[in-house]
Amino acid sequence: MASNPVAGGGSGRNDEAQQQQQQQQRNVEYILLAEFDIDQGAILKHQYPRPTGADDSYLMLPDGAHARESDWTVFLLNQKAPDETGRVPVGGPALLHVLNLVRTKHDKEVRRGAIVKAMAVCTRHRFIHIYQAILMLALENYYRYPTVDTLAELYNSANEMDLSCMPQLSRHETTILRFSDDHNMFEERFVQLEREKRLLGGLAQDTERLEAPHDSALAELAVGGGGGDDAGAAARRGADAAGRVRASSARNKDRRFFETEIVYSTVKLPIRVPMTVYPEEIGDFSLIQLLTTFSGSLQAQSGSKITHPHLESSGQYTHPVILLMNSLLTQKRVIFLGHGKPAGEVANYVLAAVALGSGGGGVLRGLANRAFPYTNLTNLDTLLSFPGYIAGVTNPAFEEHPEWWDLLCNINTGKITVSPALALPVGAKSQTDALRRSLDSVTLSRNRSFSSRDGKPDKWNNLDTEFVQDLMLAIERHYGEVAIRAKVENYVRRFMSLVPLYEHERTGTTRLGDPTQVASLNGYTISPGDKEVRDHDLAFYQSRIEGFLGTQAYHNAIADYESAQSHNFIRGIDIAHMVYSLRTSTNLDVNEVEAIYKRLDDQVVSDDQVTELLASLPQSQGGLQPLAYGFYHPSPAIRLYTTRLFEKIEGNHAGARYIRSTNFFHQCAFSNLRYAFSC
Template sequence: MATDNQHVRYVLLAEFDIDKGASLKYQYPNETGTDEHVLSELMLPDGAHLRAEDWTIFCLNQTIPDLDKEQDIVANNNSKNNKDGEEKPLLYVLNLVRTKHDATARRGAHVKAMAICTRHQFLHIYKPVLLLAMEKYFENPCAEVLESLYKAVNSMDLSRMPNFSWHERQILRTSDDKSMFEEMFMEDPDKVISPTSTTGSDSMRWGGGGGASGSGEDCEDDESSRLRRGTFIDLASGREVLPSLGKDRRFFETKIEYEGIKLPIRVPLTVNDEEVGDFSLINLIRTFSPPAPQPGSPNPHHPHLDSAGPYTHPIMLLLNALLTQKRIIFLGYGHPSGEVANYVLAACALGSGCGTVLRGFTERAFPYTNLTSVDDLLKCPGFIAGVTNPTYEEHTAWWDVLCNIDTGKITVSKDIELTCPGGIHHSPYPFSSSIDSGNNNMSSNNNNNNNNNSSSSSSGSGSGADGNQQQQQQPFASLSSLGRSSTVNSLSNRVDDKAKERDVDAEFMNDVMAAVQGHYGEAHVRAKFQEYVGRFVRLAAVYEEEVYHQTKIVWPHDAEADPTGLLGRGFVFPDGMSRQKELAVYANRIEGWRQTISYRYYQKGFAWWIQNSTLSNVDVYRQVSKLKTLRNIPENEVIAILEALLQNIISDRAMIEFLSFLPQYQGGLSPLGLCLFHSSATVRRYTVELFSRLARNPTGHKFIQGMSRYQKITYERLVHEVA
């Protein structure tokens, strides 16, 4: 993004005429290629004249996803660099609607809308300049105002903005340390270095085009300037170091100069692909969470949605609908269209694990749409749309799940079907043989939940019967219901009463609600859903291996790197009963997810991940999970874990990738820090060696400093002992 100077592709102006209705007056610098009537209707939403101002977000150049086509999503961790050829890029549109009352006007007011079309997901940074441009247009309604705005926003300088890798971005977004990656913002490594640097260049990483310009103005930042800002001396090297000056390095500070006014801009650097705008996930949760004494409203049973029975928490029902690609509508009758759009964007982040785990949601999102676009909407599989027209609520065949912002109620359509999302019917094995073999493989350990057992087994049996009768017409329904009923029923007969008392999803939502009510920040709440969705896809890999005996979404096992088999691969369960319970609880949702667009994207993205990973020989997530969840790990297994990490974590890039699996809000290096107290001298020595290696990296040094005081003191003592 730092090398693309064309931040905004188009600037649009629409206005309402009492004779013509909504009309598009200007498109600058050229036409977008989208139907003008559609654009004007989107820019002037229903009820816009009832409020002085409204913000709307919608998308241009959306295409209907086609899973039968092999799509090139290699390196799609940065989707902005994708498809620069013949296909038009997906553009996000930030639209401002302004109503100014005027007694001389025919309707007593002038209603105009101005929009900018950009590829940047952080389009909310353009709100201040769009406000100024709109005011300017009301004073002087001409195309020159749009031209001036276009030139101003595209003159914004992002050349020195760091170009973070995916792993660096994950570290930054889960860290409370505002100075994380400070070294990537420095402009002269010869004068100002990181306290943990050992070489002048190896530990410095730069964004594209981020070097110093070498102009005379830069040279004015000399000795006196740095002394005025404040410096300190690093006692280890004796060299002068510039402090972070209190800047939050999760943002890049720049400016837009419009009509002589310099507007300060803070560009967020931790935005993932599926995060668009400045939505609030906390607001979504609060709106659709019932009061504590009330369990929520019952909905028609659907194996993909009601994971905890008829009173599944509404947010979990919404998350399940997103994962299994249901058609979702957010209805906000009488609400500003911008408010409705933010709920849609929050839902996209919810289902994708905040863009960290899955993708393919924003390309099916319609943050704001109206009745004129309903035909195009219904062509899109698994759309996520925001509307303000109550007519949508009456047409239950148009949607599968409706979220009413006014009432805070989530409703499942009575017309919802069990057909496969996207129309794909895929099963690598005959239903009975595949599921039976899966049952035999999974029957060694068992666990389940009482609510899931009673509701799923009874409804699952009925669904299974229907599926047998309609096997040719609805193969997906047959697979889902048969798989769920036979798998769950075989497992539920072997669970003990203590295990039945636990509901994984209910525990998760209790944890989320406690964080929301405890006024935790937006980043903390997003991290919880990121972890949940990541856990879901790893469980799906285990499920596929059990039921289908093959999977493309699990870390490959290297027999040469792990000759003893102690490291293993895949998800870590505390015990066999937990494994059986988890697979039974998630079976329906996994089957639903396996038929979606996001699943196909994840398969291909995972293959690219493995190909480009510096730690492809070791499943880091599994090893860290062992240290977090398992008790009494054998000494030889702990040694094998540390040896594997020491053999693979050598370069700075490998260190960053490794640290991205240890988010600081979960304790950072604490799981490994426990090895400092191990009874084995070999384990302690290996841990000290690993930590010492990490400490030579600026980011690793901050992780070391983030450990608990007790662990840091122990580490320092062991370093001296080893020395």
């Protein structure tokens, strides 16, 4: 009988879809085991449950591992090198994040007196640090039982970690929870999934009980005999009490994390999965450490006497942090060198740099694909095939070859060096002249500028120095990681708001939006509406925007913008621009303010649209404060639009929490106006 090609094709597609679904449900894809052999060097001894297709043993056994009892490294699998056009191909296997632990045990009975082994977990999860505890236990277990069964036990235990009750938050919900002062935000989402799981578990137990053999006494009890009413009442009371205990404990949980556990060799390991991870955040790194390490010296070292327009935006006074930021935005090759440092420490600097260049991990995309948290000379050819790589090394030989990198960040000294071999872009002289003219024109008076304290000319009191001062002041005041990353996110968003404006003025078109609507009520960008300030910003960022255009992050930004236009719930207006105008603009007239509130009232209707609006109003930056000003406006129409908008916000679960956390006077004004307009 002839086969049916249509049916066969459908079956193949179903099998492929089922396989992809199973892969998405797995917590861990591979377990790797590497050893150091005195004759063969680093060898990849085991790959479980199947080969990865690559030999990364040289990354699992970093330089100097024998000199330490243990060390951590991070690297990535399935990174996509750009094609001849500089574009990263779409599709293919997903990017895998690898957490590796290497341990050295000294033994006088073996050659060289030490046994070096490394074990790694490969996962799609970006929060790879949750696997540290189980990896330590598994590697210790492998030293005692060096068989593939030890890897299988680790693989099975990690994949049995239950994440079924972890809500899948949207990007807007993640942003709300990330910057929320209320740690119980989206509590109802967690409770609903937990209730469904208990219900399914109860049904399964009932099914097993009904299918099990019953004696006559149990059967009689089941139909109501032998005091069944008392037993049923006791069971209900017990269930109610258990429910109250669970509800009480749930209210005390920090919903920024999902609490679960991994059971490995009868040991229960508590796990806290972060719920607010941005797409370009990998592992548990410290952006504060990166900023403090390279903020000690004002002037970076340049291997060339010529100012590079993409990097040195303030000439010789460019702050090292800004120099690093400019390198990441313009896709330059960046190396972090930590001679004698643990590989894990160097890797953390690279992961922090990815977050820095991507805007706290949430604005630009694609930096993780060109990140090599730890690498060495063995991987040099692969490294050089990635334009704009971000790599961490411990071998000082890299410093002696400036042709391999564009920017070298020395972790030991805190110095940043621009490669003398870095070629200037086409038209560099004109760009440099334009940069100098823009610096001369940017004479914005900024308070507490380090330039004025150090006696530098006023032209260095610019947006960059203000940004660095804000970061350093926040670190001195012991702000947390999330707050520091939020400041970086705002800086990169401001930069990205200027890109389409500059592109439109230069070429007459842009794929990042419609800048012709900047001055209109629809709004496009979060750039201030004041034309003079905007022109100053464009002049100041001009050279960096030139370097950013054409990078992989630029192409990804276009794809993300087009996707947002088709998937966002609020369309036709730019919420971020309107919120920015209400928060910062001082030159809006009554008609403009009324038009903004009216458009918000018209466009924000559904629950999803309210959630999208709240994502532009993080609680850590004032929450509903910009909208609440409408309660006190002299215009009755603005007060009406504000009240109606707050009523819609109050009907949203997260919005109700927002309103409860607002200023008491705002709550009173909302209550009074709602009553007045309802009469």
